[in-house]
Amino acid sequence: MSRTISRAAWYVLLAVVVALVLAPALWMLSTSIKPEREIITTQIRWIPQNFTVEHFQAIVQNYPMMQWLFNSLFTATAATLLVLVLDSMAGYAFARMEFRGRGLLFMIVLSMLFVPIQITVVPLFILFSRLGLTDTYWALILPVGANVTGVFLMRQFFLSIPGELEEAARVDGASAFRVFWSVVLPLARPALTAVAIITFLSTWNSFFWPLIVTRSDSVRTLPVGIAQFLSLRAGMVQGQMSIGQSMAGAVFAALPPIIIFVILQRYFIEGISRTGIKG
Amino acid sequence: MRILPRTAESGSYAALAGLAPKRRPSLTPYYFILPYLVFFVLFRLGPSLAGLGIAFTNWQAVGTPRFVGFANFEAMARDPRLGDAFQNTVFFVLLTVPTLIVLSLALALFLNQPRRGRAVGRVVVFMPYVIMSTVVGVLWTWILDKDFGLLNVYLNFFGIANVPWLVSESTAMYGIILTTVWWTVGYDMVLFLAGLQDIPHELYEAARIDGARAWGVFRFVTLPLLAPTTFLVLMLTIINSFQVFDQVYVMTSGGPGTATLTLVQYIYTTSFQFQKFGYGSAVALILFGILVIVAFFQIRGYRRGLKGVE
Structure with a gap:
């Protein structure tokens, strides 16, 4: 008897948690497909009486949404590939090779985890303007x-991985690069996936630096575009944008990562967990 | 057995095995590490050190920066807006961090039970985190709208009159906090879930055989063994909370008045709207100082806590 009650309680609680978390996101979706007169009302109607796509048409016509989306996808993908190459090599050297200054160097690298990006942005901005590279993908x-x-x-x-395979390959006369490329990297798939997901997500979400370093729509990423064009300020609609349109913009920007996440959720959760596990 | 390249020290391994003749220290490790180091020095270490230097100048974008010693830091003491930003940030951290830790741990414990539907629960709770911060800001500005927002309309059902949320100085920060909790609680939960899965099952069973009740198991098995994870989550959450910016920028720009002005928002306006690079960098340095102090105390407390467990 107590078993059924606790099972019922489990489902009720689960439903409450799911509903509370989903409600804001579903409300965003619901608002984006309603005509304006159904939006400005204190009557809550989750499923619109009249369905419309006018807000989506308006934002895609009036704002370079597609360009921003492309910029975001392109820069996040390129940055992820770059990080995979650089970090797998450096991580391998730090873990498996001995060289002068290894410990000190690793300490210096780690210490930068505590330096907030706000300290680096001014010099970084100046570096890129001297190079003439502000407002570029670079x-x-x-x-x-x-x-x-x-x-x-x-x-x-x-x-954490055993060294026997590398040893065997080395005995067979393979060079360090060969061992790394054909023996070590294939083993590192889970770690590479985790790093790829974390890097992609953080670059995709990145706002502070892109806000500072980009000016034109041909380079600007979605987060910056959204912040500049869709911001409702405390109930006041800024510029020409209606609430319906700003929600349509929000859905437009939120949907791709949500879809990718739902498909690859196992890897996302594993990847994030990995940051918390010692080994 | 670890495999080592043919450097001075490890050459002995190869020599012992009779595989390779003695060699001079190899350059191979540097080939592996150099590409990353170039990026690291150019875009992270260099700018950090430069930022440290700029904090002691009066640089204002144009003209040559002049060294002014601690003048920027002295000016901070007389800067009421910075005082507000500091207070607001601390207020935000003090409310957000405990809420996030307790809520995410509760959710992790709840969704760690071997029952049907828990996978769905996990995916849903984590989902907001994949939405970009500025979109979250836009979305919650609408949810928190004073007259037509979803939250107020529902609160009306319970007889609570319209809360002004983002338009009133006394409630704006709570709106930002609510938004932040919704956005990031799933991230912390996933970290806790990973920690919970590392706790050996036998320990739970042993505790139960010894007659421990649910609370006892939590208090004397789960909580102590979860300490490393709790430490990590606490650290990450505090660091991130001190740097709160995106939501504020989109939802209130620090307003009304200075009610939601945070340190990073202040650094952004000072450096990039008023072009006061020197002063902005000095404020960023203070933020860095805060993070280092927090980390120091946490690592110390953590060490002490671990000793207690062992």
């Missing part, structure tokens, strides 16, 4: 290559 991609988390995760992973 400015959005290159700094991601300096990330610390990826190197740390790759090092932890390489410390």
